[in-house]
Amino acid sequence: PPHAIIIGAGIAGIAGAIRLAVQGFAVSVFEKNDYPGGKLSQLVNGDFYFDAGPSLFTQPHLVKEVFDLAGEKMEDHFSYTQVPVSCHYFYEDGTRLKAYADHDLFAKELNEKLGEEENKLSSYLNRSGRIYNDIGKVFLNHSLHKRSTAFQKSVFKALKATRFSYLFGTMHDMNASHFKNEKTVQLFDRYATYNGSNPYRAPGMLSLIPHVEHNEGVFYPKGGMISITNALISLAEKKGVKFYFGAAVQRIIFHDNKVHGIVVNDENIAADIVVSNMDVYFTYKHLLNREHSAHKVLKQERSSSALIFYWGMKKEFPQLGLHNIFFAKDYKAEFDHLFRLKKIYADPTVYINITSKCEPGMHAPEGKENWFVMVNAPANTGQDWQAYRNSYRETIIAKLNRILNDDIGKYIETEDVLDPVSVESKTGSYMGSLYGTSSNSRMAAFLRHPNFSKKIKGLYFVGGSVHPGGGIPLCLQSARIMGGLVQEDQKGKKH
Ligand code: FAD
Numbered sequence: 001p002p003h004a005i006i007i008g009a010g011i012a013g014i015a016g017a018i019r020l021a022v023q024g025f026a027v028s029v030f031e032k033n034d035y036p037g038g039k040l041s042q043l044v045n046g047d048f049y050f051d052a053g054p055s056l057f058t059q060p061h062l063v064k065e066v067f068d069l070a071g072e073k074m075e076d077h078f079s080y081t082q083v084p085v086s087c088h089y090f091y092e093d094g095t096r097l098k099a100y101a102d103h104d105l106f107a108k109e110l111n112e113k114l115g116e117e118e119n120k121l122s123s124y125l126n127r128s129g130r131i132y133n134d135i136g137k138v139f140l141n142h143s144l145h146k147r148s149t150a151f152q153k154s155v156f157k158a159l160k161a162t163r164f165s166y167l168f169g170t171m172h173d174m175n176a177s178h179f180k181n182e183k184t185v186q187l188f189d190r191y192a193t194y195n196g197s198n199p200y201r202a203p204g205m206l207s208l209i210p211h212v213e214h215n216e217g218v219f220y221p222k223g224g225m226i227s228i229t230n231a232l233i234s235l236a237e238k239k240g241v242k243f244y245f246g247a248a249v250q251r252i253i254f255h256d257n258k259v260h261g262i263v264v265n266d267e268n269i270a271a272d273i274v275v276s277n278m279d280v281y282f283t284y285k286h287l288l289n290r291e292h293s294a295h296k297v298l299k300q301e302r303s304s305s306a307l308i309f310y311w312g313m314k315k316e317f318p319q320l321g322l323h324n325i326f327f328a329k330d331y332k333a334e335f336d337h338l339f340r341l342k343k344i345y346a347d348p349t350v351y352i353n354i355t356s357k358c359e360p361g362m363h364a365p366e367g368k369e370n371w372f373v374m375v376n377a378p379a380n381t382g383q384d385w386q387a388y389r390n391s392y393r394e395t396i397i398a399k400l401n402r403i404l405n406d407d408i409g410k411y412i413e414t415e416d417v418l419d420p421v422s423v424e425s426k427t428g429s430y431m432g433s434l435y436g437t438s439s440n441s442r443m444a445a446f447l448r449h450p451n452f453s454k455k456i457k458g459l460y461f462v463g464g465s466v467h468p469g470g471g472i473p474l475c476l477q478s479a480r481i482m483g484g485l486v487q488e489d490q491k492g493k494k495h
Contacts, residue, residue, distance in 0.1 A: 001026045002272040002490075005262055007249045007287070010038030010427070012462035012475035013277030014232045015066050019483035020275070021239040022070050023490075028271075029241060030264050032248035037229035038277075038427045039434070039464075040472065045414040048312035048370045049363040051225040052418070053427075053434075055353035055372055056194075056323065058212045059473040060219050063228060066476070070239055078231035079222045083358075086218040087323040090403050091183055098321075099187070101217055114181040124178055124188070128211035134161035136208045140468045143481050145450040146488075166205040174204035186331050190349070193376060195470055196303025196435035198335040212473070220322060224355045224363060228472070252276070252287045252459065259458035262287075275460040275482060280449045281430040283461070300447050302379040303435035303470060304338050305420035307392050311371040312364065312414035319404065320369075322357045326350040326403055334376070339438075342378040344388050350375055350396050368413070379431035380420035389417055435470025436463075445469075451482045452489075460486060 004020045006013045009031035017027045035041055039053035060080050067074035087099045097113045100106040107121040138158040142151045165174060175188040189199035191209040199206075221227045237243070244264075251263035252274055261270040276283040284294035328334040328349045337345035353372040356364040364370040375392060400408045420432025429436075437448060448467040453459035462478040464470030 003028070003270065004273045004275065004486075005030065005269065005271040006275045006277055007252075007262065007283070008032070008038060008277030008428070008463070009036040009233075009243060009245075010277045010463055010475070011040050011229065011232070011472055012464070012479045013038075013275070014229070014236055015476050015479035016275050016277065016462045016482055017241045018066055018070055018232065018236045018239055019479055020273075020486065021236065021241050023483060023487060025273075027236075027241045028269070029236075029243045030247040030249050030262070031243065031245050032428065033426070034246045036233050036243065036245070037226065039423075039429070040225060040229045042224070042226040043310055043416060045310065045312060045416055047365045048310075048368075048414055049224065049355075050310045050370055050372050050416075051353070051355065052310075054225055054472055055355075056213075057219045057221055057225060057228070057472070059216060059476075060221075062473050062476040063232070065480070066232065067235060070235055072235055072238065074231075077234055078227055080219045081222070083218045083220050083322055085321050086213055087325055088319075088321040089187060090324065090326045092327070092329050092403065094403075095183060096319075099214075101214075103214070106214070110184060114184050116179055116181060116184050120179060124207075125210060125214050128207055128209075129215050130161070131166060131205060132208040132211040134158060135166070135205065139445045140474065140477050141481070143451055143485055144446060144467060145452075145454070146485070162205075166207075167203050169204045171199040171202045171204055171206045174207050175199070183327075186327055189331060190325065193304070195438070195474075196305075196433060197438045198339045200332055200335055201339070202438075218323070220355075220358045222359070224359075249278075249287060251289075252283070252456075254288075254456050254459070257456050259456055271458075273458045273460065273486060275462055277461075277463045279428050279430045279436070279463075280461055280465045282428055288456075297449060297465075300437040300444070301339070302431050302433040303438040305377045305379050305423055305432040305434055306374050306418070307344075307377045307385075307389065307420075308418040309371075309373040309393065309396070310414075310416040310418075311373060311412045313369045313371050313411045314367075314413045315411045316367060316369055317354075317404070317406075320352065320354060320357070322354060324352040324354070326352070326399055338376055338378050342381055343383070344375075344377060344392060346395065347399070348375040348392070348395065350399055377420055379433045380424060381431070385419040385421055389419060429465070433470075434464075436465035437469075451478055452485050458489075 004025040004027045006029040021027045041052045043050045043052045085098045107118040110116040135158045138154045175185045192199035192202045253260045259274045281297045284290045334345045351374045356369045423432035460482045462482045468474045
């Protein structure tokens with residue numbers, strides 16, 4: 001069979017490997033780290049287990065799609081449940097609310113706590129669903145760079161459904177004109193951060209994101225997020241995919257604009273096609289030696305990064321849930337710091353994820369909790385992260401003490417920290433960005449690098465730094481689009 005090489009065992013690389021194996025390729029995956037998953041991996045500290053990166057699981061059908069395609073039952077490898085409260089919100093003035101999965105309960109909560117009329121939630125989520133289904137899907141499901149008739153037809157339909165404000169208004173303006181309480185606006189503005197963007201600059205179009213969380217649901221994978229990586233790895237191995245860990249690819253070999261293989265451990269390995277799951281910037285810069293193309297990628301603004309504290313806590317906090325948000329008082333100032341000033345902000349929004357809430361005793365000993373504490377941070381441009389770590393630690397503890405009326409610091413039993421520099425060194429994400437490029441510009445969807453190389457035949461791209469973007473669902477979609485492109489190219493070859 002033809003040989004496909006995948007560079008990187010991130011979620012998109014693994015899903016891409018399975019797809020190509022099903023399509024008849026002999027597939028080899030080379031991964032720089034000695035573990036799989038890239039950002040979607042696990043961190044263990046004593047008796048505490050943490051999901052290292054992503055913590056929010058949406059659109060599980062995209063994982064199932066990979067199992068279905070491979071003719072395997074997902075339930076044999078992987079299971080998940082819907083979460084009844086998608087997030088617990090805390091504001092500095094003492095307001096607390098729960099975003100229930102049940103729309104009626106959530107609408108009631110917004111009415112009682114923030115004075116929103118009850119029908120406001122459903123009209124908002126209905127519009128969000130329309131934007132997702134009529135417009136978003138077209139961009140998420142296709143390669144925008146191949147002009148098939150089906151694609152042209154759906155673009156035409158999508159354009160008809162696009163209102164002026166979706167492109168020319170900001171997400172914040174759209175939310176502010178719908179809800180009356182600024183706390184509700186802040187709650188819905190936060191969805192821009194799901195792909196590392198700024199709600200005060202990102203187009204209204206991004207208000208399709210709440211559809212995914214509130215109309216489709218938030219899910220918890222049994223065993224934590226790491227189970228997604230583990231399940232896909234075992235599926236890939238079952239389909240004959242060979243993984244090589246601790247194997248950093250040094251070069252992509254190409255001649256006459258056609259790919260021939262890779263160099264790894266100073267050895268040449270031949271391949272019919274090569275798929276890079278590595279950040280597209282570093283692929284051009286280091287593996288292809290194409291500075292010019294690397295710089296073209298940089299024209300797009302990078303998504304934000306994060307500073308994360310992994311705290312093993314020797315106490316349980318009944319007022320917290322799986323996902324918790326402690327909002328900044330001045331959200332606009334926070335985003336201004338992240339994207340314009342590229343500095344940390346004195347009163348950041350704090351996110352806490354606690355998987356031991358879903359599986360007590362599994363990820364933390366009885367009576368204790370595993371806290372994944374994250375604040376958004378600017379992408380790395382050489383800031384003094386050691387100093388930032390220290391000041392953020394104090395700021396976060398002070399904020400939580402204020403809002404929870406407790407003395408958090410004394411319960412921290414174990415600690416690890418991840419900053420934008422370690423995101424880059426651990427996963428090869430340029431500047432430590434979490435989601436590749438941001439969606440702050442109206443053209444972002446069109447400017448992301450396509451899932452294939454226009455210049456080098458047989459070279460493809462998957463993952464968060466290319467089309468359609470970052471986050472687990474989009475990464476899985478990039479693998480699907482790549483599989484389709486490879487299939488078309490192989491068919492073309494035979495004719
Ligand atoms: P990556 O995970 O970026 O992996 C790329 C792999 O390539 C790495 O394993 C790397 O070691 C390897 N590699 C790099 N260079 C080489 C080389 N030369 N040779 C061989 N291998 C190489 N998404 C969500 O959906 N929900 C969330 O809640 C969420 N939260 C996040 C929180 C954090 C802190 C982070 C970091 C990300 C978060 N994301 C979230 C985003 C999500 O994790 C990513 O978009 C996704 O995991 C990226 O997958 P990927 O396939 O692009 O590969």
